[in-house]
Amino acid sequence: MKKALPYLLLILLLIAAVFIRRCNSKDQLTDNDKRKPRTEDVRDNDNKTDNQKTNNLDAFRDPSSDYYFTKHARCRMKCRHITQEEVKEIVQKAEVNYKKSELDAAQGPKYALEGVTSRDNQHVRIIVAPKQRHLTIVTVIDLENEWDCPSCK
Known part of the structure; x- marks a missing residue:
């Protein structure tokens, strides 16, 4: 278990990074849509x-x-x-x-x-x-x- 703990922490950090990145990209799309006139x-x-x-x-x-x-x-x-x-x-x-x-x-x-x-x-x-x-x-x-x-x- 002690050997697996660093790998679990690494996987949790990777998942958190992906989640944060997706949230930020959705916010940017929403801001661009507000500025850009619809076709x-x-x-x-x-x-x-x-x-x-x-x-x-x-x-x-x-x-x-x-x-x-x-x-x-x-x-x-x-x-x-x-x-x-x-x-x-x-x-x-x-x-x-x-x-x-x-x-x-x-x-x-x-x-x-x-x-x-x-x-x-x-x-x-x-x-x-x-x-x-x-x-x-x-x-x-x-x-x-x-x-x-x-x-x-």
Whole structure:
């Protein structure tokens, strides 16, 4: 029994250490959950007032905004025969599809803007990520026609 006593004490200390560590990690998770907004709170855009939605559109409606087209967006535009002028036109007058938008994206909000081009009446969706100094055009989608763009993957 005297030989087993140190081993029993060691096992009891190990169990106590594991128990304390688990309690501390649960407390930290609870604190983080209190500070972090829930995903459903951020994505619940149908409950926003019309005034709040209009304020989000101010960056898109400004005709002096600078545009940055990603490589992917340029490839999709070329494939789908959509010009930069048409993209700018849609961005300035289109409606935001909040169901397709990602307002809680890790790199900042992305808005899905939808409209019809005046040149050839294409129904398009443009994914726009507003930045501090410009609007980034992430991609351009033709909602009516399926285009084969193997080089744009």
